[in-house]
Amino acid sequence: MVGRLIRGVGGIIVVAAMGVVVARASAGPMQEEYLYDLPEPTDYVSDFLSDRLDQALGQPDAVTLIEALNDVALYEVSGLAERVSGLLDDPRDPIRNGAVAALIASDARQYAEKMLRLTQWSGAASSGEVIERIQRIDLALGKWRVRAGVEVWVDRVGRELGPRALQWSAATALGSAGFDDAAVIDVLRAAVVDRGRAIEIRMAAAEALGKLRDAELEPTAARLSEESTAGAMMATRVLKRHGSAEAIEQLHGLAQHTEPAVQGEAMRQLFAIDVALVWRYRALAVASGDPEVRLVNVRALAERHELDSIDLLLTALDDAHPMVRDSARVGLHVLSNDADLFEVIRDGLRRILTDGLAQHRTREPTHWRAVEQAALLIGHLDDQTMAETLLVLVDYPRLEARLAAVDALRRLAPPAMRGPMVDLQKQQMRRIKAGVPGRHYSDAGGAEDPNVRIAHEDLVGGEVAQTLGVWDVREATPLFVELIPKVKKVGHAVGREYFRAGAIWALGMIYEDDAPAGIAEAIAGRMNDDFSLDPEYTEVRVQSVIAIGRMKAMAHAEDMHKRVAYLTDDLRIRAAGRWAYERMKGVVLEQPKLEPVAYVSSFYSPVNRNAGAGGSDESTDD
Template identity: 30%
Template sequence: MLSVWIAVALASLPVCGIPAGAADPVPSILNVDDVMGTDPAFSYRETQLKVSNDAIPLWLDALARPNAQLQRVTIDTIAIAHRRGMEGIDAALPALVELAGTSEVDASVRRAAVRALIELDARDQAPLLARLAQKYGAAISSLVEPALVKWKSPEMSQQWLARLSETGARRQSLVIAIQGVGALELHDGSKPLRRYVRDDSLPGGIRLAAARSLGQLSASGLQPLAAELIGGAEGDGDIVADVLAIALLSRHTDPAAIKLLRSLMSRSSTVVQSEALRRLYEIDFKIVLEFTDQAIASPDVNVRRTIASALIDSKQAARIAPLATLLDDVNPGLRQQVAVALFQLAQLPSLRDEVLSQVSGILDQDSWRGCEQATRVLVSLDHKPAGDRLVDLLRHPRGEVMVTAGWGLRRFGQRQHLPAMLGRATEIHDQFQKRKLNAGSPGVVDLMSQLFQAFGQMHYREADALVRAYVPRNFSLGERARTAAAWSVGFLYPDEAPDDLVDMLLARLNDVESLEPEYGTVRAMCAQSLGRMKAKAALPDLRRFATKFGSEVSFSCHWAIEQLTGESSPPTVSPIITDYEDWFLKPLSDDQ
């Protein structure tokens, strides 16, 4: 249970994130993407959500009716409407205030009204809410008091102070009172808070709340109490006492506090290490750098995340090497953030060479996590010497690495790698034919998609036979691979339109009535390739499918017709306006 309450209590603490970098705009790191979706680029019809407020008068009328169930459901609907961003919903505030303050109203309606006022952030109603909390007890106070703490409202400050000295106070109400004293910085509560922190017979949640509030009250003077908590512990110490001590020092920056926090880094508990390191980072990230080796090897991601932040903040070449090792971190969020940070640090001329060197070292290893993220960094930095290694990674056992390597080679656009890329694509196709691979095999379909797009972008006609093998109807080869093949052939034969290839593409475009019709994405790319090839014989079929404007196939057919005839593509269509249709009470439409 000890680890449970500590984990829950610490969950609300801010986690050290990785800074975005300098204030000046910097380029963004690239993610694995496709070129076939942007060449050509279409402005597809967008769907926009506009929340109509036509129902507000109807809801206000419902609130005025003496029906408790109708009132309660209407109040809940108003709160939902506020969360959904309905404009003008504040018009319901007077009615909610009236219902909340009326003594004759049903208890469930009053509670719903109070909850809605808090949802609508009605801070000016704090005096009313405080009175209701005192009058109606826990049913209302459990809603109101946390809101008053959040708003830092002084309406119940005296009650909170008094509650600290009461015996038999409910645990949750005591915790709220403690939090309120800290939020409002009520120094008269310091003495009972110290008592709560010292009392090891109390639940850990109460003691931690008291330590946090004490820490909010003072930026100095609590170091002796923190030392007292951890000073009596033998051996590895008491986790609870250590966490309480760190909470007490949340605003302390004096040398004695820093020394105490440093000492806690020797604890074996990663919870304690994480919190101590986080507080040291808040004081001065340079202090955290003293624990680089220990923190990077920690099993706790929060410890590793904090050291990553410090390494990034240092902006020192000597810190790039340990930072780069985190590209291989087991936590996906951390390794992705480190990749972003290394890319941004490489924008600094003094660090670029070191970043390239260290990230290339990670790429040369075989760990899939590091290879994937290192590829993202080096490709985003357009470091073409990495191309040879990416060719090797096309055969990596992990699908994520294969796909990222194929994407990187496409981005680099180096023709010397094309034969190796074609060899790998041919090998995958052969394994499909022998049933050693299928569309469900990790990464192979997406890799083929990247390779086919590369062949098209670089007009690599040597890949013609393989690309053509993916155009005919064969769902087992995977939709994305076949879509890329259909897109690529247009680049292999610009302005040429071989008859057999035109027939093949038209067969796919027209396959709409079979028991299992062709993929829409494949049909769209076939239309685009017919346009690039200037296949005038395809005009009747292109016009046939250009009629249902708004779909990807329709856009592609319009674009192909423009390539063949010079006819301009249709203008961008207006967005589709949608609204919520699930309100329990709404006005009848004109056609109802």
């Protein structure tokens, strides 16, 4: 397949095609439909591998043991924990390390105290393997909250036993274990204020104190705040769960530190105590050079119903960091529910979009981020007066703003835009056919890249097609029918996958429960095109299945049944076929299943290395 759609975090869609990667600001209705569930893949350790691992763990040679232990850890084989635990007594460090890793990976907590014995520090010089093993045990036993480990860790931190790495892991384990005994607090407090200790140990002690106590550490934090920037950062960690008046006063002082990392952490803690505590720093929502500081202030402004909050949030819509500008848009959306602020917000968005028109023909627009965010929000505010402006912005130089403009138009659904949107779709088709799709450019310094430009036009065209489908614009039918056939033009194969899929999806919406015979036949041809040397794009096939089901093209009902039965077909197509068959026939087919994946390994053929001197090595294979 030339291109593919990948669902990402937070509704972001990434389209990867011929090495071109572009991010979508929002998913269209075709992608937001959840008509079917996909089964989750399952896996298991095959009997073959389990038996071979069992045999391998009984072999004396180090190579076989290490490989076996690595696989026990990799596949989290819990059934071999007892045999693995016996290798903790092996005198060879690599074997011990492998056994520790395997037991931790398989969550074998019953052997925690046996592993703990391997963390005792003798004072002798040790290899990196020993240090790594002790660290791994410390962190695991801390996470498991093993009470027996507390004495060991307190002793190591208090007496400064071993290398700094082991003092760090002991302090970290004390924080994770969660036992706030007086001895634990005392040793951590002593470590964090000791300027002679390594900074990483002090920082770990501060982190642990912040996890263990929500009071009484204000004097310690005040002492740390008098130090350098590192001391201020430790103070914020010590006060992590504190909410007293004294702690709040200290956090305000830290929020005004010259180091942005300290500012941001202090403000986040003030936000957690009471969002109003952050409002005094609101100017930093746009003035700070640190995105974390800007972000916490932008989020705080969403709960401050004042006019200057609106001005700051409107400015933050153009922030260079995506999380900051997204949060600014969300904050404005929340504040728009306040009748006293609605018109101010709407007018501010109108100004941004109108200013965007001035850069419509600019090669590299300077405020495209604000245009994108304003377009996304104006659609939610139902501002019909901006429809014509949004239509022009569909041809903006930046993809993000173009997609946002289409999204806004789809939500507004202005009747006067039905005809112009059809005309726009015609223009997009002409561009893709000609391979010269307009004035937008790639993200790399404005360089014109034909593949990027085609991919952008393909995405925008697909979104416009879906919009016409949602609006039930039958006048667009001839255009959509023209997009059904598969045409892979040399040099421009990156284009038209999403456009065609969107057009087919739109036909399903327009002709819901009323399948035109010729159109249904053409779409069915795309659905079934999976055996040729040049098979149809998967996204086009999936949307073809959905369109046939939505149209209830009964002549193709059995095709749906076959789609579900084809074990080698794409899982999305099989699941969509099941949905379509149920919609057409009212019969619920069995959910497509994924065959469990068996973990196997060809490495193991354990050999008896202790064969007698008079004979050759004997294989232990059955």
